[in-house]
Amino acid sequence: MSNTYTEEDLAKNxxxxxxxxxxxxxxxxxxxxxxxxxxxxxxxxxxxxxxxWLLEKRLQAYRAWTTMVEPDWAHVNYPKPDxxxxxxxxxxxxxKKYESWDDVDPxxxxxxxxxxxxxxxxxxxxxxxxxxxxxxxxVATSFKKKLGELGIIFCSFSEAVENHPELVKKYMGTxxxxxxxFYAALNSAVFTDGSFCYIPKGVRCPMExxxxxxxxxxxxxxFERTLVVADEGSYVSYLEGCTAPMRDENQLxxxxxxxxxxxxxxxxxxxxxxxxxxxxxxxxxxxxxxxxRGLCEKNAKISWTQVETGSxxxxxxxxxxxxxxxxxxxxxxxxxxxxxxxxxxxxxxxHLGKNTSSTIISKGISAGQSQNAYRGxxxxxxxxxxxxxxxxxxxxxxxxxxxxxxxxxxxxKNSTAKIEHExxxxxxxxxxxxxxxxxxxxxxxxxxxxxxxxCKEVLNHMPMEFAxxxxxxxxxxxxxxxx
Amino acid sequence: xxxxxxxxxxxxxxxxxLKGLNLExxxxxxxxxxxxxxxxxxxxxxxxxxxxxYEVTEGSVDFDGVDLLDLEAEDRAKExxxxxxxxxxxxxxxxxxxxxxxxxxxxxxxxxxxxMSAKDFLAKVKEAxxxxxxxxxxxxxxxxxxxxGGEKKxxxxxxxxMLEPKLAILDETDxxxxxxxxxxxxxxxNKLRSKDNAVILITHYxxxxxxxxxDFVHVLSAGKIIKTGGKxxxxxxxxxxxxxxNEEIAQ
Numbered sequence: 001m002s003n004t005y006t007e008e009d010l011a012k013n014x015x016x017x018x019x020x021x022x023x024x025x026x027x028x029x030x031x032x033x034x035x036x037x038x039x040x041x042x043x044x045x046x047x048x049x050x051x052x053w054l055l056e057k058r059l060q061a062y063r064a065w066t067t068m069v070e071p072d073w074a075h076v077n078y079p080k081p082d083x084x085x086x087x088x089x090x091x092x093x094x095x096k097k098y099e100s101w102d103d104v105d106p107x108x109x110x111x112x113x114x115x116x117x118x119x120x121x122x123x124x125x126x127x128x129x130x131x132x133x134x135x136x137x138x139v140a141t142s143f144k145k146k147l148g149e150l151g152i153i154f155c156s157f158s159e160a161v162e163n164h165p166e167l168v169k170k171y172m173g174t175x176x177x178x179x180x181x182f183y184a185a186l187n188s189a190v191f192t193d194g195s196f197c198y199i200p201k202g203v204r205c206p207m208e209x210x211x212x213x214x215x216x217x218x219x220x221x222x223f224e225r226t227l228v229v230a231d232e233g234s235y236v237s238y239l240e241g242c243t244a245p246m247r248d249e250n251q252l253x254x255x256x257x258x259x260x261x262x263x264x265x266x267x268x269x270x271x272x273x274x275x276x277x278x279x280x281x282x283x284x285x286x287x288x289x290x291x292x293r294g295l296c297e298k299n300a301k302i303s304w305t306q307v308e309t310g311s312x313x314x315x316x317x318x319x320x321x322x323x324x325x326x327x328x329x330x331x332x333x334x335x336x337x338x339x340x341x342x343x344x345x346x347x348x349x350x351h352l353g354k355n356t357s358s359t360i361i362s363k364g365i366s367a368g369q370s371q372n373a374y375r376g377x378x379x380x381x382x383x384x385x386x387x388x389x390x391x392x393x394x395x396x397x398x399x400x401x402x403x404x405x406x407x408x409x410x411x412x413k414n415s416t417a418k419i420e421h422e423x424x425x426x427x428x429x430x431x432x433x434x435x436x437x438x439x440x441x442x443x444x445x446x447x448x449x450x451x452x453x454x455c456k457e458v459l460n461h462m463p464m465e466f467a468x469x470x471x472x473x474x475x476x477x478x479x480x481x482x483x
Numbered sequence: 484x485x486x487x488x489x490x491x492x493x494x495x496x497x498x499x500x501l502k503g504l505n506l507e508x509x510x511x512x513x514x515x516x517x518x519x520x521x522x523x524x525x526x527x528x529x530x531x532x533x534x535x536x537y538e539v540t541e542g543s544v545d546f547d548g549v550d551l552l553d554l555e556a557e558d559r560a561k562e563x564x565x566x567x568x569x570x571x572x573x574x575x576x577x578x579x580x581x582x583x584x585x586x587x588x589x590x591x592x593x594x595x596x597x598x599m600s601a602k603d604f605l606a607k608v609k610e611a612x613x614x615x616x617x618x619x620x621x622x623x624x625x626x627x628x629x630x631x632g633g634e635k636k637x638x639x640x641x642x643x644x645m646l647e648p649k650l651a652i653l654d655e656t657d658x659x660x661x662x663x664x665x666x667x668x669x670x671x672x673n674k675l676r677s678k679d680n681a682v683i684l685i686t687h688y689x690x691x692x693x694x695x696x697x698d699f700v701h702v703l704s705a706g707k708i709i710k711t712g713g714k715x716x717x718x719x720x721x722x723x724x725x726x727x728x729n730e731e732i733a734q
Contacts, residue, residue: 429572430535431572432572432573432574434532434534434535434556434572435568435571435572435574436557436574436582436586437533437555437556437557437560438532438533438556438557438559438560438565438566438568439560439582439583439586439642439646440557440560440561440586440587440589440590440593440646441557441585441586441589442555442557442589443557445585445589449574449577449581449582449585450574450577452576452577453574453575453576453577453625454575454576455576456576456577457576
């Protein structure tokens with residue numbers, strides 16, 4: 001398809017398509033054949049019993065995607081995925097589970113033990129739980145009841161499409177349009193599920209919203225879509241991910257996360273990502289190509305905090321569009337790479353409104369033979385009087401063979417702006433490790449301690465319990481990494 | 484408690500620094516090791532503490548029945564050896580309290596003891612920081628970050644008070660201290676002395692020994708202890724320098 005595709009073409013196409021497949025087909029198989037074309041997208045949409053407007057959006061995205069090329073500017077090197085060799089739909093519950101607890105990889109069990117995850121949760125995470133489900137459902141139910149009383153909507157993306165189509169229609173694609181980039185377009189065309197959250201005007205969400213509570217309902221998909229809308233004067237803290245190792249058979253992940261923070265609202269979005277990074281020799285591992293962006297209206301605030309230790313290749317730039325006057329964007333990040341992992345991650349702060357301010361604190365830690373790059377853009381538009389930005393990008397090298405890179409971009413079109421950028425690169429000190437050892441702390445624990453100290457500024461921005469887990473995760477992911 | 488026999492040690496580049504050192508330290512004793520620059524004083528401290536970059540080529544070190552040289556640095560600490568660093572190291576973002584808590588828990592685990600309760604730990608922090616007149620705020624600040632030279636040295640003794648080692652090696656703890664800080668640090672060390680522990684003081688100056696009275700003074704020269712005496716030896720050194728000993732030996 002080309003760019004000259006018109007609405008008439010679309011309408012015609014849809015008619016044909018309806019003719020061809022109808023919307024009520026009864027499919028026995030839960031996984032569709034590999035490959036991607038418009039028929040596949042129609043099939044996904046029909047399997048999910050989606051309304052027409054969403055199918056249209058998907059098709060638009062697909063057509064845009066076919067005209068795009070995969071970006072190659074990132075400082076990462078990997079075999080390009082064959083997009084025609086992927087199956088784009090697999091019904092929830094069909095992801096590979098272990099038959100029994102005994103089949104679970106001992107190394108994974110060990111890691112979960114170290115993370116201090118309870119036996120029940122370990123079994124749930126590996127899908128081997130027997131009784132626990134009942135428990136989980138009851139927790140989730142009481143949780144949902146409480147949120148419901150406040151008018152907070154927190155559900156899977158599919159449920160939102162079904163029950164709150166007006167909200168989805170209004171906000172989906174407003175922050176990350178399907179034309180944004182190659183992976184966002186792909187996601188917009190083929191996403192299967194994700195999370196949706198809406199906080200009504202003036203409501204302060206009384207608890208951390210965590211996907212933990214709905215993991216059994218949807219599970220994480222390969223092409224996840226998240227939309228969080230904080231209405232005027234509301235507040236929400238949203239937790240994504242899990243410190244437990246996510247074993248995943250899907251190699252390519254292309255998620256889209258959109259945050260909308262309306263006037264005087266605040267969204268705090270925390271992520272811990274620990275997907276399979278590949279083995280010690282760099283074989284396997286998840287390709288994580290995520291588009292995350294938030295839009296701030298007047299006096300609004302969005303704060304991204306992330307601890308990234310997983311995935312073989314990461315391409316991710318959580319960003320803020322500071323559209324409203326006095327709005328605030330923050331990005332706090334720890335990215336750890338070990339063995340042969342590669343990360344190209346950072347943030348974009350787009351200042352449009354007056355008196356907008358943004359902060360970027362990025363801590364990269366490279367071990368083994370990994371490559372860790374910070375890439376950030378601070379853009380001050382002509383309209384953004386008195387905009388302020390402070391960026392601090394620190395890199396810590398744990399080995400002689402690892403690499404740390406910084407690519408900061410600053411574009412300023414307003415002379416009243418104040419922009420500060422600081423960057424440091426350091427190597428973990430042998431004298432620091434010896435000092436710890438002399439006090440009885442072995443070198444592995446010493447590295448954990450030193451790294452956690454180094455990341456403290458970021459971890460401090462995470463909700464307490466999440467931060468504790470993230471600390472342990474940092475220690476575990478850097479085991480045997482000195483050298 | 485500590486028996487060093489014929490210790491030879493080289494730096495990794497191959498140069499021999501310690502050339503057959505013998506030393507016997509018993510519980511309850513304080514030994515001062517003095518000597519000119521380059522005589523091997525700090526190397527001795529590093530080798531005993533297990534720092535990388537040194538190779539022991541000959542000799543043995545027995546620490547309360549354990550072959551010290553066979554242990555990793557952290558295990559030497561767990562066995563009860565403490566080194567007060569000449570240049571204490573900064574660890575940004577790690578609070579002193581968290582650092583010590585981690586260290587104490589590691590040491591207690593090694594000795595099959597239960598973890599100390601938060602309440603007992605904090606009481607001990609208070610007691611130990613009073614001992615060296617260390618501002619309580621410094622206890623919760625990041626390890627040595629932004630500390631003055633004197634505060635860093637006091638922090639070393641604070642840590643010593645927390646960890647209660649059997650053997651403490653103070654490597655030029657007096658260097659860079661003004662007279663008040665020297666008094667505070669020395670009084671701290673004196674209060675920590677008991678019949679069950681021992682102290683090795685490595686110093687250039689007799690000044691420290693006026694505050695911490697040693698039972699023995701050893702002169703280290705070219706990697707060997709060439710003379711041992713009582714406290715009066717330190718005074719003599721102060722007066723005459725080191726050369727006279729070499730002359731004495733030559734005769």
